Amino acid sequence: MTRIGVVTFPGTLDDRDAARAVRVAGAESVNLFHTDHSLQDVDAVVLPGGFSYGDYLRAGAISRFSPIMEQVVDAANGGMPVLGICNGFQVLTEVHLLPGSMIKNNHLHFLCRDQVLRVENNDTAWTNAYDLGEEITIPLKNQDGQYVADEHTLDALEAEGRVAFRYVGGNPNGSRRDIAGVTNERGNVVGLMPHPEHAVEPGFGPDSREGGRSGTDGIGFFASAINALLTPA
């Protein structure tokens, strides 16, 4: 069975939901701790959301120096699928696996709402279960969610198809070019601010056409990783 590790840093909040999403998708979840020096032979890694180290210094800035991140960086450079959600995305930018950075939302408020995203690249380890251009709804909840990078980097991301997700129906935080998530060149490392792990089970997800809290659009992230691992490129 595919084994997907979920890393817990001090201040991580969404590790349990991420682990549950992994299991709902049909893989085995493996708990990894920030002080670990081993990835325990997992096939993929999720860095979940929260406020690691209280967002002190900058969101993700201290977590990126933890022992487990050395292992994650090596594995990612070797092609292992790595997904960073919210604070996990911030850790991935701080450790330079993904370009850009997140600053405070342009309106300065913590924002929590169901958010529509458009899949802009479905050729990554975490998005291959979606159709190109498909619109999905998953929760968004953060204060430091404004994606920024210099114009040269943004142009390169667009040209190389590395914008993985864009916000639809209004930009919630001032992110450059409505970017909600990006991928690395190889497509194995993906980061995004909204939370797919909170939209995997009927009864607990966003509202959808099928009824209140019935949305399960996030499950595709985890299904994608399992696909990618079963059918290596």
Next chain:
Amino acid sequence: MPTIVVHVMPKPEILDPQGKAVGNALPRLGFEGFASVRQGKRFELTVDGDVTEEILDKAREAAETMLSNPVIEDVVAVEVVDS
């Protein structure tokens, strides 16, 4: 004890939401005449003993690699102050 002070500011081209909010609040409180505000960070690294060139270099390296994120911030000064 001697202290190395590191000043970090958001890059000029990065919109600074916190500085902007502070700037908007100033005239509401009667502090007129300020065109804009940018908010940065000041780190005080206290040194046990003398500030050698070696420890200053370490502080500069920490400033560039950990205390700031070059994507969004500039290290504007690393200076020694006696206190």
